[in-house]
Amino acid sequence: MTSVDQVVLARALFGTSLGFHIIFASLGVGIPLMIVIAEIASIITKNKDYHIMAARWTKAFAVLLGVAIPSGTIVGVQLALLWPGFMEIVGQVISLPFQIEIYAFFLEALFMSIYVYAADRLSNIARLISVILVAFGASASAVLITDASAWMNTPAGFRLENGQVVDVDPWAAVFNPSFFTAATHVLLSAYATGAFAIGAVAAYKLLRNQASKLEKAFHQKALTLALIVGFLASFLTALNGHEAAQELHEYQPLKLAAAEGLFETMDYAPLAIGGFVDPETEEVKYGIEIPYMLSWLAEGRFDAEVKGLNEFPREYWPPAYTHTLFNLMVGIGSLLIVISAIGLFMFFFMKKPFPKWMLWLFVLCGPLAMVGIETGWIFSCSGRQPWTIYFMQTTDEAATTATGLGLVMVGFVSLYIVLGIAVILILLSFFKRRPLLKDLSTKGEIQ
Amino acid sequence: MSDSTIAVLLLWSFIFIYSIAGSVDFGAGFWSMVYSNDRYTRAGKIANRYLSPSWEVTNVFLVLLVVTLYSFFPYAAFSLGTVLLIPASFILILLAIRSAFMVFAYAASKYFKVLRWVSGITGLLIPGLLVSVIPITLGGFIGGGEEGHYLLLEKFLMSPMVYAYIAFGLASELFLSALLLGDYALEAGEEATYQIYRRNAIFLGPMALVAAIFTTLTMQYEAQWIFENIQKEWSLFVFSLVFFLIGYSALWWPKKGNKELLGYPRIAVVSVVIQYGFATFAFGRAHLPYLIYPNRTIENSITNSTLFHELLISYIVGTLILLPGFVYFWFLFMKDRNYLRQD
Numbered sequence: 094m095t096s097v098d099q100v101v102l103a104r105a106l107f108g109t110s111l112g113f114h115i116i117f118a119s120l121g122v123g124i125p126l127m128i129v130i131a132e133i134a135s136i137i138t139k140n141k142d143y144h145i146m147a148a149r150w151t152k153a154f155a156v157l158l159g160v161a162i163p164s165g166t167i168v169g170v171q172l173a174l175l176w177p178g179f180m181e182i183v184g185q186v187i188s189l190p191f192q193i194e195i196y197a198f199f200l201e202a203l204f205m206s207i208y209v210y211a212a213d214r215l216s217n218i219a220r221l222i223s224v225i226l227v228a229f230g231a232s233a234s235a236v237l238i239t240d241a242s243a244w245m246n247t248p249a250g251f252r253l254e255n256g257q258v259v260d261v262d263p264w265a266a267v268f269n270p271s272f273f274t275a276a277t278h279v280l281l282s283a284y285a286t287g288a289f290a291i292g293a294v295a296a297y298k299l300l301r302n303q304a305s306k307l308e309k310a311f312h313q314k315a316l317t318l319a320l321i322v323g324f325l326a327s328f329l330t331a332l333n334g335h336e337a338a339q340e341l342h343e344y345q346p347l348k349l350a351a352a353e354g355l356f357e358t359m360d361y362a363p364l365a366i367g368g369f370v371d372p373e374t375e376e377v378k379y380g381i382e383i384p385y386m387l388s389w390l391a392e393g394r395f396d397a398e399v400k401g402l403n404e405f406p407r408e409y410w411p412p413a414y415t416h417t418l419f420n421l422m423v424g425i426g427s428l429l430i431v432i433s434a435i436g437l438f439m440f441f442f443m444k445k446p447f448p449k450w451m452l453w454l455f456v457l458c459g460p461l462a463m464v465g466i467e468t469g470w471i472f473s474c475s476g477r478q479p480w481t482i483y484f485m486q487t488t489d490e491a492a493t494t495a496t497g498l499g500l501v502m503v504g505f506v507s508l509y510i511v512l513g514i515a516v517i518l519i520l521l522s523f524f525k526r527r528p529l530l531k532d533l534s535t536k537g538e539i540q
Numbered sequence: 541m542s543d544s545t546i547a548v549l550l551l552w553s554f555i556f557i558y559s560i561a562g563s564v565d566f567g568a569g570f571w572s573m574v575y576s577n578d579r580y581t582r583a584g585k586i587a588n589r590y591l592s593p594s595w596e597v598t599n600v601f602l603v604l605l606v607v608t609l610y611s612f613f614p615y616a617a618f619s620l621g622t623v624l625l626i627p628a629s630f631i632l633i634l635l636a637i638r639s640a641f642m643v644f645a646y647a648a649s650k651y652f653k654v655l656r657w658v659s660g661i662t663g664l665l666i667p668g669l670l671v672s673v674i675p676i677t678l679g680g681f682i683g684g685g686e687e688g689h690y691l692l693l694e695k696f697l698m699s700p701m702v703y704a705y706i707a708f709g710l711a712s713e714l715f716l717s718a719l720l721l722g723d724y725a726l727e728a729g730e731e732a733t734y735q736i737y738r739r740n741a742i743f744l745g746p747m748a749l750v751a752a753i754f755t756t757l758t759m760q761y762e763a764q765w766i767f768e769n770i771q772k773e774w775s776l777f778v779f780s781l782v783f784f785l786i787g788y789s790a791l792w793w794p795k796k797g798n799k800e801l802l803g804y805p806r807i808a809v810v811s812v813v814i815q816y817g818f819a820t821f822a823f824g825r826a827h828l829p830y831l832i833y834p835n836r837t838i839e840n841s842i843t844n845s846t847l848f849h850e851l852l853i854s855y856i857v858g859t860l861i862l863l864p865g866f867v868y869f870w871f872l873f874m875k876d877r878n879y880l881r882q883d
């Protein structure tokens with residue numbers, strides 16, 4: 094048995110590491126897709142702006158990878174350092190996706206280098222294929238790691254008998270019930286985030302008055318591309334998120350009850366938006382209730398029965414803040430759809446430059462999408478508490494017994510602060526030194 | 541062959557591949573720092589030219605190593621995970637600083653010197669620290685009973701054997717990277733740069749050898765069991781030594797038609813890699829049947845055979861799919877003179 098503080102520290106440290114990694118990882122999934130699209134646009138339109146776009150985004154992406162890769166390596170090793178009990182089961186049931194993921198990493202790393210350092214020696218088609226393979230590798234690694242997380246939420250492919258793993262079926266574990274929905278959701282939300290991040294930069298540049306006409310045209314193109322991809326991806330994210338919620342209803346009713354702050358099991362269940370869950374008084378304070386809506390969302394019928402928290406022993410309840418996390422994610426998802434839809438409407442039908450306030454909204458969308466990713470993951474992982482493998486292994490059974498976690502925590506948090514600040518400074522300094530105007534006035538040959 | 545034998549063979553092969561690729565990677569980072577001043581720019585540039593496209597790929601080998609360990613031997617991963625919390629965290633932090641700052645250095649010429657310096661130094665340390673994990677598996681540094689192991693940190697820090705391993709890791713890193721960069725420079729047609737790295741390799745080769753012998757001797761006192769097993773593998777170590785001598789002497793073999801230019805670095809690299817191959821294999825055999833002495837053997841740590849066979853199949857399929865990618869990569873960055881000679 095591990096002490097409570099020990100487990101809390103391990104959770105805090107692991108959550109911090111993942112929260113840091115996911116920023117760079119999501120951009121690492123989303124930006125390559127944008128680069129592919131820009132490369133294709135450049136081949137189709139023969140407009141060199143798109144080529145410059147692809148090259149500049151690649152530079153930013155290469156810098157971000159410099160943080161994504163080591164932080165991912167950290168997370169991968171920390172799994173074994175902080176959750177040895179968990180990894181013992183992983184190694185007997187669900188190591189396939191971890192291992193196949195290595196091949197996705199190789200694919201991405203090989204073709205990333207080829208795309209960046211051999212670009213001048215490649216034909217247009219070879220360059221396009223390379224960057225498609227980079228994007229494919231990044232997406233595949235996201236799908237595969239999400240598989241492991243989905244399996245923790247809806248474990249399959251084994252049984253526990255007296256603490257021993259038996260009846261292992263590796264592929265049943267890989268194709269666990271929530272795999273497809275979760276993987277799709279992670280991919281779509283990462284694509285949305287990559288697009289909105291790029292849109293945010295473009296919008297910010299458009300806001301600055303000293304930009305020349307040439308530059309404005311360039312940024313406008315980038316923004317339009319970002320809005321199209323962002324709108325499609327966030328719309329699909331929401332559709333698929335709805336499916337994910339229905340799966341919660343089926344496989345993780347306790348998590349859904351916590352997400353909605355529903356205490357009593359009922360049909361015609363209302364949907365609670367906003368507010369705070371108070372486990373003492375068993376109600377959602379300061380929230381808005383939409384009658385019948387939750388039942389309808391869960392099964393498509395108003396009279397569907399939705400399980401409440403009181404159906405389960407109190408010690409199995411996830412933390413009350415999961416409600417807030419879930420609301421934030423869904424709220425942000427809805428906002429992103431609305432803002433990008435209005436933006437596209439204005440662009441295609443009103444054909445006037447965007448007003449300032451609209452541009453500021455686009456700038457806001459970048460960080461908002463990132464908050465959506467963060468809250469979504471923290472919701473998924475915290476909503477599983479106190480289980481690491483849902484109703485199979487508790488978090489304190491999984492945690493390490495090693496001492497010295499406090500020190501380790503200080504080390505890693507300092508590291509993330511240093512890297513976080515450094516990466517921003519480096520990106521700013523790099524693009525200051527390489528003004529867009531210079532790229533635009535050359536033939537599009539970019540090093 | 542039994543599952544556990546195949547598994548441990550694969551694991552040691554990956555350790556071998558990473559020990560070479562990682563040494564060259566971190567070593568190249570160090571050399572590019574050493575030669576970043578104006579007088580030696582060519583030598584620094586060659587190191588960078590090797591490093592830029594390859595460091596990500598090398599890093600994946602490290603991840604591969606970790607994942608192989610916990611997917612093949614989950615029970616050993618359990619013990620190691622607990623014991624290694626502090627040392628592995630330390631290595632991870634250094635690794636993150638090294639990789640990130642190295643990438644940052646390319647992007648920001650303003651801070652180039654500082655960033656290069658930090659990543660060079662941290663990179664220099666990492667192989668030595670990684671190698672220091674091996675003595676932990678030899679027994680004597682793990683305290684506690686069945687429930688909960690922990691690292692005897694003080695004993696670890698006071699152990700001559702541990703420092704011998706670190707010295708060996710350092711010397712190997714510098715030797716291997718100097719050798720390979722020398723070959724790389726010659727492939728690029730830069731003879732002056734080749735001479736610089738050749739000189740380094742000539743100096744470092746014997747250092748690595750002495751460190752290896754010294755490490756073996758310290759094991760006599762701190763890990764008697766493996767010292768005895770190593771003696772049983774003497775024939776393999778003799779092969780290893782022979783290949784060292786071939787490789788080392790190849791640095792002096794006169795070239796046909798060019799009296800000025802001594803040495804065949806390609807032969808030197810290949811022989812020395814074979815040397816390390818024999819030594820790794822021999823050491824790995826001496827280490828068996830233990831993964832972590834004395835509790836964890838390969839037999840009692842291996843995963844179930846159902847999963848093991850699926851893993852094996854996916855290794856084979858994955859390797860076949862990726863092989864063309866690796867070959868293409870090799871031709872673009874290790875052979876293509878347009879790449880090697882650009883400025």
Ligand code: HDD
Nearest residue numbers: 275279282331334335337338423426427465466469470473
């Ligand atoms: C930009 C990010 C983003 C946005 C806009 C949304 N999501 Fe999400 N959501 C994620 C990013 C995310 C995520 C980070 O990708 C998660 C965490 C774990 C996972 O599999 O995906 C996630 C998990 C997640 C889960 C939990 C699955 C589980 O724990 O098993 C549900 C039920 C939803 N989402 C539902 C939605 C709905 C109904 C949305 C409506 C708009 C929505 N998400 C928008």
Ligand code: HEM
Nearest residue numbers: 118121122161162165166168169198201231235599600603
């Ligand atoms: C427990 C969770 C995770 C682990 C153990 C993990 C592990 C890793 C590792 C080891 C790397 C470095 C790979 C290399 O050396 O090239 C990495 C990078 C990366 N990870 Fe994560 N990761 C996790 C979560 C995620 C998630 C949720 C996503 C996607 C949404 C993601 C996407 C990526 C991407 C895109 C990279 C970029 C580098 C590359 O693919 O080479 N990771 N991760």
Ligand code: HEM
Nearest residue numbers: 104108111112115238239241242470471474475480481488
């Ligand atoms: C990258 C995005 C992710 C974030 C931000 C994230 C966040 C978190 C947080 C905050 C916790 C602590 C939970 C709590 O104490 O309330 C946690 C736990 C955990 N997560 Fe995730 N997670 C992510 C992805 C993943 C993935 C992909 C995996 C699967 C391999 C995973 C595996 C775990 C494990 C093993 C724990 C510890 C045991 C537990 O608390 O259940 N996480 N994560």
